[in-house]
Amino acid sequence: AQRVTQPEKLLSVFKGAPVELKCNYSYSGSPELFWYVQYSRQRLQLLLRHISRESIKGFTADLNKGETSFHLKKPFAQEEDSAMYYCALTNAGGTSYGKLTFGQGTILTVHP
Amino acid sequence: EAGVAQSPRYKIIEKRQSVAFWCNPISGHATLYWYQQILGQGPKLLIQFQNNGVVDDSQLPKDRFSAERLKGVDSTLKIQPAKLEDSAVYLCASSARSLSVAKNIQYFGAGTRLSVL
Numbered sequence: 275a276q277r278v279t280q281p282e283k284l285l286s287v288f289k290g291a292p293v294e295l296k297c298n299y300s301y302s303g304s305p306e307l308f309w310y311v312q313y314s315r316q317r318l319q320l321l322l323r324h325i326s327r328e329s330i331k332g333f334t335a336d337l338n339k340g341e342t343s344f345h346l347k348k349p350f351a352q353e354e355d356s357a358m359y360y361c362a363l364t365n366a367g368g369t370s371y372g373k374l375t376f377g378q379g380t381i382l383t384v385h386p
Numbered sequence: 387e388a389g390v391a392q393s394p395r396y397k398i399i400e401k402r403q404s405v406a407f408w409c410n411p412i413s414g415h416a417t418l419y420w421y422q423q424i425l426g427q428g429p430k431l432l433i434q435f436q437n438n439g440v441v442d443d444s445q446l447p448k449d450r451f452s453a454e455r456l457k458g459v460d461s462t463l464k465i466q467p468a469k470l471e472d473s474a475v476y477l478c479a480s481s482a483r484s485l486s487v488a489k490n491i492q493y494f495g496a497g498t499r500l501s502v503l
Contacts, residue, residue, distance in 0.1 A: 376430070
């Protein structure tokens with residue numbers, strides 16, 4: 275069974291400080307990992323995915339298969355980064371591709 | 387392009403009543419998903435459609451939940467009868483079916499918030 279764990283429900287930092295949102299997963303196959311974000315009063319949207327290997331809004335995430343982690347990082351947090359962040363996983367192949375398993379989410383608050 | 391549309395936005399019912407939610411995916415998206423998000427938890431997939439066929443409904447409580455996507459476009463999710471524990475946000479998402487993994491991104495609707503009293 276696949277599982278995604280986000281150990282921190284709440285994370286608070288000050289503007290300009292580095293931020294790291296943790297995500298660990300368990301999956302026996304070949305996973306594809308995502309970070310989704312939900313800003314206040316907005317719908318859930320994709321932030322980034324590991325296959326893209328890109329930085330979005332200053333955020334990066336590296337898939338570490340040895341540690342089964344996909345932590346989200348940003349060197350200098352901004353107030354507009356305050357939101358709910360979800361780590362999610364899907365099977366990278368097969369007919370069940372697309373089915374996302376989400377973690378419980380981390381509420382990030384960036385203080386001025 | 388227009389996003390995923392869902393209605394209603396809010397619904398309050400009493401337990402044992404029936405309720406239905408509607409979803410209109412992004413035009414041309416072959417894959418449609420229904421997720422249940424209970425307060426304090428991440429979304430959980432209930433059912434996945436590919437066109438009008440069910441790909442995965444392993445987590446759908448079939449004794450009370452049903453879903454259909456008859457013409458491969460719009461979809462409805464029904465609960466009959468509702469229980470208190472069904473109180474949640476029901477999210478619909480869609481994605482384009484593509485051999486390119488890079489294009490298989492799910493786009494979410496705003497959700498329907500259900501309260502069962």
